[in-house]
Amino acid sequence: MTSTLANPDTSRALTKLFDSVLIANRGEIACRVIRTVHELGLRAVAVYSDADVHAPHVHLADDAVWLGPAPAGQSYLDIDKVIAAAKSAGAGAIHPGYGFLSENAAFAQRCEEEGIVFIGPPAQSIEKMGDKITARATVESRDVPTVPGISRPGLTDQEIIDAAPDIGFPVLIKPSAGGGGKGMHRVERIEDLAKTLVSARREAASSFGDDALFMEHFVDTPRHIEVQIVADSHGNVIHLGERECSLQRRHQKVIEEAPSALLDEKTRSEIGQAACDAARAAGYCGAGTVEFIVSAKQPDRFFFMEMNTRLQVEHPVTELVTGVDLVEWQIRIAMGEELPMSQENIRLDGHAVEARVYAEDPAGGFLPTGGRIEELHWPTGSGVRVDAGVQAGQVVGSDYDPMLAKLITWAPSRQVALERLDKALGETVIDGLTTNLDFNRFLVTYPDVIDGRLDTGLLDRIVGGYEPTPTPAAAFAVAALHKILAASGTAAGETDPHGPATPRSPLGSQWTSADSWRGARKPAPVVYSFDDGSERGPRRVTLSPRDGEHNPGERVWTAQVEDAAQAVPGGSEEAVEGETVSFDVTVLGSPVPTPDLRLRIDEGTAQRWRVIGEHVFGPHGAFTLREFHGTAADAQDQAGDTPITSPMPGTVIAVEVADGATVAEGEAVIVMEAMKMEHTLTAAYSGVVSINVSVGDMVSTGDVLAEVDPDTDTNTDAAADEDAD
Incomplete structure (x- = not known):
């Protein structure tokens, strides 16, 4: 599941204060x-928990203890249950990982x-650095630079509003008890x-059980740069x-790298x-991480943001450029x-x-998805590391953070590392779920990213x-060609080892023998249809032996x-407008x-x-193509009114409009919380809204939360304006 390029130093004897880790x-x-x-x-x-009975980490461990139901509050966040599990299993130590109880001072105590x-x-230390207001005061005592702002306990809304003009806009509102970028708002x-x-x-x-806020000036073109520190109990501290x-979406990190291309x-x-x-x-x-905000325009000016008193999600990039196993160091x-x-x-x-x-x-x-x-x-190859916690057959639900894995690449240069990451993302297949794999490829190949022109708003x-x-x-052509070759059964044991054996093809050996093509009778063209799940619908592939000479042993x-084709009323079919592409495909070597x-x-x-x-x-990545036996109309969603439905299980935390109110297209209607994030659901068109839920309601995927009776005149006028444009 995980290939690690930074290996523990097993040559050094371990001081065994404990022999089991939960x-x-x-x-x-x-x-x-x-x-x-x-x-x-x-x-x-x-x-x-109940949701993780068959999860990989359970089978990888020497022993496993059940905590309780799927909700984190009844399992992974229940201190009493975790402590009891450690005692029952005879574990002398607990590693908290990240998230859950990792920065809970009461748990450490x-x-x-x-x-x-x-x-x-x-x-x-966790308590001191966990409160952002206290943390600012703590580091300022050592002359660590902090962002100008107002940060004292018990600030009221009015005090924050009154201080804003002197601090200067834009400003950043931050939760005192927050972390990981959650709850921050730029104004x-x-x-x-x-x-x-x-x-x-x-x-x-809702997120932290503490509504205390403070405010900082928003640094122009900010870059998020953090430093990995490690300290022992003997007074030694290094970075x-x-x-x-800096590549973040709504303050949540997506792509991380080491070192930063910005710093000399x-x-x-100095920042270390x-x-x-x-x-x-x-x-x-x-092991801990000190986060700084750095102006892209003035990289020699940096300001303390916060300290994460745990191992970071992105710790592997540090491991790969230093050769250090940070978990080993934590244990030692x-x-x-x-x-x-x-x-x-x-x-x-x-x-x-x-x-x-x-x-x-x-x-x-970017709404969370789920499924089986x-x-x-996973990709393989030189300089590729995969840290994953899922397996085929596993059901991904909405109880926890939607991160499935991390793909990490190392290379002598930044350019090659980015190229390797793009290739690794392209080789990854997670079938059954919608993921951000393709979006990550968009990011790592974006010109500003390649050139290192980054900031947190990019x-x-x-x-x-x-x-x-x-x-x-x-x-599509390769998928069809492989079906022909796999069905030919030209030799024993040559079927796809990852799938069931395929019987000999009724197409006959004509299709796999180059010599037979030169006879008087060529095999007939073969037609397959495949659906890639896109809005465009299925594609039809016709493969025909090419006329003319070609090199011996090649099949063209x-x-x-x-x-x-798409079905039309009356039972006939008509061609769907779209691109038709023709090209030659040559099989090199034995087919x-x-x-x-x-x-x-x-x-x-x-x-x-x-x-x-x-x-x-x-060469372009991995694609899932399912053979399709119907018409294009069968693969398309039926047109019609779209109610406002829940995209995932969650809780309604706000209803922004009254039942019976008139809403505009794009106007916020429902706010729900799922996977520790707020999600605003909007009206797809203008009209009169009917609200079906109340604040506090628990909803499931697909539940109809509200319905909009379209304002036909308004929507028709809008469509006409679009056509005019």
Whole structure:
């Protein structure tokens, strides 16, 4: 599940203060921690909820303890249950991973009281740095620079509003108890501040149980740069370089890299020293991350944002450029060992980039998705690491964060690392779920990203230009060609090893023998139809043996790829308007029915293609093509009115309009919370709204929350205006 390029130093004897570690987490981070625990010769204990009975981390561990129902509050966030699990399993230490209880000071304190080693910082450090107002004051005592703003306990809305003109717009409203970018709001005008504060307090109270807010000036063209620090209990503190985390969507990191392309060596040293000073001010011990905001226009000016008192999601990029296993260091520090290296020994080698893979729909406002993973294929190759916590057959629900995996690549240079990541994303298949794989490819190939022109607003500015990558015509042709070759059964044992054996084809050996094509009678063209799930609908592929001479041993087909026919009233069919593409496909080498094919498209260079089941892998990425036996009309959604439905299970937290009110197209109607995020649902068109839910209602995927009776005149006029444009 995970290939790790930073391996634990098993040559160093371990000071065994404990021999078993309970991992109080799930998913990819639980799997990642378990692997290092095993490599250090320790016993790993997993915990799980009803939703994770068959999850990979449960099977990877030596022992597993059930916590309770799926809701995190009744399982992974229940301190009593986690402590009881550790005791029942005989675990002497608990690794919290990230999220859940990892930054809960009460949990760290409880571990100490129960005689269980908490693999993390002291409870006092977590508490001190967990409150952003206290954290600012703490680091300022060590002269660590902070962003101008107002940050004291108990600030009222009016006090924040009164301070805004002196701080200067734009401003950033932040929750004192927040973290991970959640609950932050940028405000451009004082007229919008009061309404934003109401929303920010509600979100902070819901997410963190504390509605305290503070305000900072918004730094122009900000870049999010964080520093990995490690401290031991003997007073040693070092940093392992920085990570660039500026590619964010709504303050949530998507792509991370190490080191930052922005910083020169002088600034890198200064920001690293500032991070170590912040850790010392907090009395820190363990691995932690100090986050800074840096102006892209003035990279030598940086300001403290917050400290994450845990392992970060993006820690693998640091591991790949330093060769350090951070989980190993966490465990050794928890056993009382000194840091194995001094600052002078830390060297950054090459460049690493990470992409977070989420179950979400980029074309649908990035709403979380769910479903059963029907098939799973991870990339391999030099410099590629996959940290994953899912497997084929697993059901992904809405109980937890929608992150499925992280793809990380390393290379000697940033350019090559980005190219490797694009290729790795293209080779990944997660069938059964809508994910952000294609969107991540859009990001890592975007010109500003390639050139290193980053800031935290870049992703939100360019997201409107994203369109899902269309399936290339060649992929449809390869899918059809593979079916022909797989069905030929020209030799025993040559069927697709990833699927059931296919009987000999009624097409006969004419289709696989180049010599037979030169006879008086050629085999007839073969037609297949495939659906890639796009709005365009199914495509029809016609493969015909090409006339004329070609090299001995080569088989050449002419492929024609076109939109399939669509049914029309009366039972007839008519062609759907669309592109028809014709090209030659040459099979190089023996056309045996194996997953791998070496092909030439027209007169181009040789290309390697691979077909596994319904998945076609080629130079442009991976595509899922299902054979289609109906008409295009069967594959299209029926037109009609679209009610406002719940895109996922969640809770209604606000109803923005009254029942019977008139709403405009795009106006907010319902706000719901799911997967720890707020989602605003809007009217698809103007009309009179009927509300079917109330605040606090629990809803399921597909539930009709509201309906809009269209204002026909208004919508007709709008359509006419569009046509006129």
